[in-house]
Every structure is written in structure tokens, then in C-alpha cells.
Amino acid sequence: MPRWFYQLASPRWCYDITGKLLPLFAWAAVLLLLGGTAWALAFAPADYQQGNSFRIIYIHVPSAILAQSCYMLMAIAGAVGLIWKMKVADMVAKCCAPIGASIAVLALATGAIWGKPTWGAWWVWDARLTSMLILLFLYFGVMALNSAIENQTTAAQSTAVLSLVGLVNIPIIKYSVEWWNTLHQPATFTLTEKPAMPVEMWMPLLIMVIGFYCFFAVAMMLRLRNEIVSRERRSGWVRELIQTQFR
Amino acid sequence: MTPKRKQRLYIVLSIVIGAAVAVGLVMYALSQNINLFYSPADIAAGKAPVETRIRAGGMVVDGSVKRDPESLRVEFGLTDYVSTVNVVYDGILPDLFREGQGIVAQGELNEAGQLIAVEVLAKHDENYMPPEVAEALEKAGKMPEQLRAQEAYAE
Structure with a gap:
């Protein structure tokens, strides 16, 4: 295993490195989200069919992508915690759930708002929408399980197993529009193909996606630092830190 | 390890x-x-139950939309370029409804094989584009739905 992997295992090292990275990502998120939103709302062209209501794509697609990536991070961190008994991995997995849940809510809400004027319905029980709702319920399940168990190690182990079982939902969300007949249109962004829209439409979307990831990194690091300090409050370095901070 | x-x-x-x-x-x-809906080919093959609430999805056939001037009643053909189903609907259509558009209609099949719809939803694809681009493509006959139709008829 490389050295950085073992360094990651040290809560103190994690606290220090996130402290350095935090302002970087915070600025990137502010700039990308502000710039992306302005470009998307004011300068990107409207769609020939949907007109301006198409612009909700600039919130909907990034939040849907991020909600799924966040779940994958939660499951992978959970697996690392199970296999290597790494405390920091358990903390990362725990911090993912509430962030991911709020972003999944955002994706579902913007989807419903978009669906009403274009499809004619707020909600349809098609495979894409239903599997996305299941993702939200998985986040809720992970949060509930984590807070139901008093012992931190047991809580981390059981939520890791739950999130690993739920991991099967991610490919279902992704491929639902290809495997079955759905009302939802096929993917906007794929890694392998050029998007099916002109560059002045997908460029702001790409900026928004990266901005959402930076925002996620900020939210994640804030929660993680909080969790590290609260769990390590009895260790020497945290006491020292608190004394220097509040003198 | x-x-x-x-x-x-x-x-x-x-x-x-x-x-x-x-x-x-x-x-x-x-x-x-x-599957959210049956395709017209499934319905023609008798896979969809009669007089039960089902959904049918496909493209609105060009030139098939007949509106009743007295009421909201509208009739149109729904096709997957293999078979066509006639749909009768009495209600407000979504803004995106037009000929050549993909839609999903919910309703019951009658004995004559017509779908008596109670709800019509519009389906759109991932080909977003500005109006000027759409106009140019339309003139050249290169719109996604035109290409799909050409491919389907060529087969």
C-alpha cells in the first residue's frame, strides 16, 4: 500500500490537509457556480422545443450526477472501513449520507418542476424516477441505521453493509433509460460520446457539474473536520488545537 | 494485504x-x-390487455392529428414505425405535443383496437438545441426525429 493511503488513516493528518484544501475548493465552488449560473441563465441559448424551461437542466443534471457519485463514495468508504478498519473511512461514509440525501432531494424536486411543463406530469412511476427515489430512501436508511446504533464501530459496520447492498441501485439508475421504456429521456452526458447538444449549451452544464463537485467537497470537508474533532476530542492534539484556537 | x-x-x-x-x-x-409503456407493435401483436388501463408510447404520425372543432377531442395515430395505433383523447394536450413528437398515452384499448386515452404525456429526447439550429436542421431534413423516421422506413 502506498504511503498516502496510510496517512489518510490518520485523523490528524486528514484534519490538517482538509484545512489547507478547504479555501481552495470553496473559492472554486463559488466562482464556478456563480459563473456557470450566469452563463446558463443569461447567455446559453434556449431549447427549440422547450424554450426557457429547459434551463433547469443546469441544476437538475449536476445534482442527479452528484447524488449518485456521493453514494458511490459512501459505499467505497464503507468498504475500506470494513476491510482495513480505517476510522477516517468510517467518518467519510457517515458524512456522505446527509449531503447525498439533500442533493438527491434537489434532483427529484427539479426533475418534478421540469416534468410538469414538458411532459405534462409532476411524477411518473417510470424506471428512472423510481430508482432515483429508491436512492433517496437508501440515504435515509443509512442515516437512520447510523443514528440508531450507539456504538460507533458497530454503526459504521452495519451502515457500510447496507450501503454496499444498495450499490446495485447505481447501475440501475444509469441504465434504466436504456433497458426499459421510460418517459425520461436518455443520458445528457456520457463519458464516451459527445453530448447531443451544441457546445454553447453543454459548456455551462459542464461548469455547473464541476462546481457542484467542488461544493460537495467543501460540504464534505466541513462535516469531516467536525466529525474528526468530535471523535478525537480526548486525544492530545485536539486538546492542544482547542487551547490555541480559543485563547 | x-x-x-x-x-x-x-x-x-x-x-x-x-x-x-x-x-x-x-x-x-x-x-x-x-416498462412504462407498450409499443404499438406490442399492441398489434396482442401483448397488451384489452379494457385494462395501459400506457402506449410512440411517435405521433405526421398528418394524422384530427381535432374536433367543437370540443377538446383529438384523434391521432401513434407509431413505432412498425405498427400504428389510433388514439382518441378528450383533454388538454401538453405543450410539446405535435406531429412527429414522442408521447406516452394512458388509457384503455377498446374492441376496435383504439386507445381511449385519459392522459397524454409528451416525451422529449436528449437532443437539446437552439431554435436557429433546429430551423436549419429542419430545412435539411436532419432533425433527430426525421432521421429516425428515415432509418425506420429504410429497414
Whole structure:
């Protein structure tokens, strides 16, 4: 295993490195989200069919992508915690759930708002929408399980197993529009193909996606630092830190 | 990796693979029920039940939309370029409804094979484009739905 992997295992090292990275990502998120939103709302062209209501794509697609990536991070961190008994991995997995849940809510809400004027319905029980709702319920399940168990190690182990079982939902969300007949249109962004829209439409979307990831990194690091300090409050370095901070 | 960690890694992998296999089998068994709608070809082949609430999805046939001037009643053909189903609907159509558009209609099939719809939803694709581009493509006959229709008829 490389050295950085073992360094990651040290809560103190994690606290220090996130402290350095935090302002970087915070600025990137502010700039990308502000710039992306302005470009998307004011300068990107409207769609020939949907007109301006198409612009909700600039919130909907990034939040849907991020909600799924966040779940994958939660499951992978959970697996690392199970296999290597790494405390920091358990903390990362725990911090993912509430962030991911709020972003999944955002994706579902913007989807419903978009669906009403274009499809004619707020909600349809098609495979894409239903599997996305299941993702939200998985986040809720992970949060509930984590807070139901008093012992931190047991809580981390059981939520890791739950999130690993739920991991099967991610490919279902992704491929639902290809495997079955759905009302939802096929993917906007794929890694392998050029998007099916002109560059002045997908460029702001790409900026928004990266901005959402930076925002996620900020939210994640804030929660993680909080969790590290609260769990390590009895260790020497945290006491020292608190004394220097509040003198 | 220590043997202990290796063992835990195998347990984690077997959880993921086990869950995937179980869900995969369920999906396979349910595959027809997960589809949101029947295609006109399915309906023509008699796969859709008669006088039960179903959904049919396809493209609105060009030149087939007949509106009743007295009421909201509208009749149109729904096609997947293999078969066509006639749809009768009495209600407000979504803004995106037009000839050549993909739609999903919910309703009951009658004995004559007509779909008496109670709800019509518009489907759109991932080909977003500005109005000027759409106009240019339309003139050249290169719009996504035109290409789809050409491909389907060429087969």
C-alpha cells in the first residue's frame, strides 16, 4: 500500500490537509457556480422545443450526477472501513449520507418542476424516477441505521453493509433509460460520446457539474473536520488545537 | 494485504455480487412490468390487455392529428414505425405535443383496437438545441426525429 493511503488513516493528518484544501475548493465552488449560473441563465441559448424551461437542466443534471457519485463514495468508504478498519473511512461514509440525501432531494424536486411543463406530469412511476427515489430512501436508511446504533464501530459496520447492498441501485439508475421504456429521456452526458447538444449549451452544464463537485467537497470537508474533532476530542492534539484556537 | 484483510475483502465482494445477482434476477423476472409503456407493435401483436388501463408510447404520425372543432377531442395515430395505433383523447394536450413528437398515452384499448386515452404525456429526447439550429436542421431534413423516421422506413 502506498504511503498516502496510510496517512489518510490518520485523523490528524486528514484534519490538517482538509484545512489547507478547504479555501481552495470553496473559492472554486463559488466562482464556478456563480459563473456557470450566469452563463446558463443569461447567455446559453434556449431549447427549440422547450424554450426557457429547459434551463433547469443546469441544476437538475449536476445534482442527479452528484447524488449518485456521493453514494458511490459512501459505499467505497464503507468498504475500506470494513476491510482495513480505517476510522477516517468510517467518518467519510457517515458524512456522505446527509449531503447525498439533500442533493438527491434537489434532483427529484427539479426533475418534478421540469416534468410538469414538458411532459405534462409532476411524477411518473417510470424506471428512472423510481430508482432515483429508491436512492433517496437508501440515504435515509443509512442515516437512520447510523443514528440508531450507539456504538460507533458497530454503526459504521452495519451502515457500510447496507450501503454496499444498495450499490446495485447505481447501475440501475444509469441504465434504466436504456433497458426499459421510460418517459425520461436518455443520458445528457456520457463519458464516451459527445453530448447531443451544441457546445454553447453543454459548456455551462459542464461548469455547473464541476462546481457542484467542488461544493460537495467543501460540504464534505466541513462535516469531516467536525466529525474528526468530535471523535478525537480526548486525544492530545485536539486538546492542544482547542487551547490555541480559543485563547 | 494480511490474510485477515483479504478475507474481509472477499466478504465485501460477495455482498456486492450477491446483491447484484439477486436484484438482477428480480429485474429479469419483472422486466415486462418495469416498462412504462407498450409499443404499438406490442399492441398489434396482442401483448397488451384489452379494457385494462395501459400506457402506449410512440411517435405521433405526421398528418394524422384530427381535432374536433367543437370540443377538446383529438384523434391521432401513434407509431413505432412498425405498427400504428389510433388514439382518441378528450383533454388538454401538453405543450410539446405535435406531429412527429414522442408521447406516452394512458388509457384503455377498446374492441376496435383504439386507445381511449385519459392522459397524454409528451416525451422529449436528449437532443437539446437552439431554435436557429433546429430551423436549419429542419430545412435539411436532419432533425433527430426525421432521421429516425428515415432509418425506420429504410429497414
